[in-house]
Amino acid sequence: MKNTEKQKELYFEKVYDNIRNKGYHTTAVLEEDNFTPFAYSTGIFENFKIPELFISGLGPNLSGEIIQNYVEKYKFSEVSLNEKIDDLVENFPVYFIKIKNENLSEYVLTSIKFYENKEYAYLQLIFPDLKGKFPNEPGYDYDQTIVGEFLL
Incomplete structure (x- = not known):
């Protein structure tokens, strides 16, 4: 081998x-x-009945903490889309947006292998820049790849 x-x-x-x-x-x-860093979950959809999470532009430790908080907060319940969430991360609010699996085909290779032909879904976490501005707001300045459609 x-x-x-x-x-x-x-x-x-x-x-x-x-x-x-x-x-x-x-x-x-x-x-x-x-190259913008990214992180994603695999297994959440199957085990906790909520979409997997994709995060672009944050380091591995913070991304891991956010994914853990996401699971604890939302498992087996409804996740609010396109609404400002103030209690997921201590230092800043976030949004969740829906994304199509095919838009992530270059990113989430572990999930593609894990789920094979089974159904699964993804959300993307959107966060503000260091000045508190979100993508689509004037003056936004951060390296975050938006894979879905984010409208404020």
């Missing part, structure tokens, strides 16, 4: 262990030159 195949196998063992033990796995892709 080639080294990369072994690495993939070990990675997916970890993914499935996390989903079994915690209900979900968080994948974080780190920032590089000319």
Whole structure:
């Protein structure tokens, strides 16, 4: 078995262990030159009956904390879309927007493999810049890739 195949196998063992033990796995892709970091969940839709979460532009620790808060707050309930949420993250409000799975096909490879032909859904978390401005507001200045449609 080639080294990369072994690495993939070990990675997916970890993914499935996390989903079994915690209900979900968080994948974080780190920032590089000319590349916005992102993170996403896998397993939340199946285990907690709410959409998976995609976050662009935040580091892995904060993204992991947000995904954990999201699961605790919304599991087995309704998630408010396109509304300002003030109690998910301590330092700033956020919005959730619906996104089409096909718009994430280059990002959420772990989820694509995990769900294969099963149904699943994703939301994107939208957050403000350091001055509290959201995308679409004048003066917004942050590197956050918006995959869905965000309207204030």
